[in-house]
Amino acid sequence: MLSMKCKYALKALVVLASEGTKLPSSAIAQKARVPAKFLEAILTDLRKADALTSERGAHGGHKLKGSPEKIMLGHIVRAMDGMLAPIPCASTFYYKKCDDCTDEKICVIRHAMLEVRNKISEVLDGLSLEDLLNMSPKKKQQLFW
Numbered sequence: 001m002l003s004m005k006c007k008y009a010l011k012a013l014v015v016l017a018s019e020g021t022k023l024p025s026s027a028i029a030q031k032a033r034v035p036a037k038f039l040e041a042i043l044t045d046l047r048k049a050d051a052l053t054s055e056r057g058a059h060g061g062h063k064l065k066g067s068p069e070k071i072m073l074g075h076i077v078r079a080m081d082g083m084l085a086p087i088p089c090a091s092t093f094y095y096k097k098c099d100d101c102t103d104e105k106i107c108v109i110r111h112a113m114l115e116v117r118n119k120i121s122e123v124l125d126g127l128s129l130e131d132l133l134n135m136s137p138k139k140k141q142q143l144f145w
Contacts, residue, residue: 006080008034009042010132013051013076017068017129022061026113042080049079083115084124092117121136 011032014021015020019031025043029036038041043062046052051071054062077084089095089104090113097104104110 002077003081005038005042005045006077008032008038009046009076010073012042013046013064013071013129014132016052016062016064017071017133022055022063024061028062039065045080046076049076051076054103064129067130069128069130071129072125073127073132074121075123077124083117084120085113087113090114090117092121135140 011034012028015028015031023031025039026036028034028043029039032039034042041042043052043054047054051065052062052067054060074084083091083094085094086089087098087110088094089098089101089107089110098107098110101107
């Protein structure tokens with residue numbers, strides 16, 4: 001399940017992608033309809049994830065580090081929420097063997113969750129911020145309701 005932190009991160013990035021310019025966090029919070037206090041921590045995490053850059057000062061703000069078509073949702077979701085897999089033994093990056101499993105090679109639950117993880121990864125790694133912008137029926141007029 002997508003956390004609110006991750007959803008807010010995606011909303012902030014979509015705003016930055018739609019504006020195409022540097023924005024102060026207060027403007028991002030307002031346009032994305034995200035709590036400003038919570039957004040500050042999210043923007044820090046997005047900087048660490050190499051998704052945006054920030055400048056301090058009167059003319060400071062935040063902007064995307066790359067072009068919207070190169071920033072993939074899978075990268076952002078992993079940076080914000082960690083693994084895409086529903087269970088740790090099905091994760092590629094955050095693998096952890098289940099304590100109750102005697103042989104994961106024959107575990108039908110693990111194999112089913114591997115398939116789920118692969119499908120989630122396929123979709124999220126194939127979608128960019130640009131794709132999200134193109135999904136909006138009203139384009140840049142109103143991205144969120």
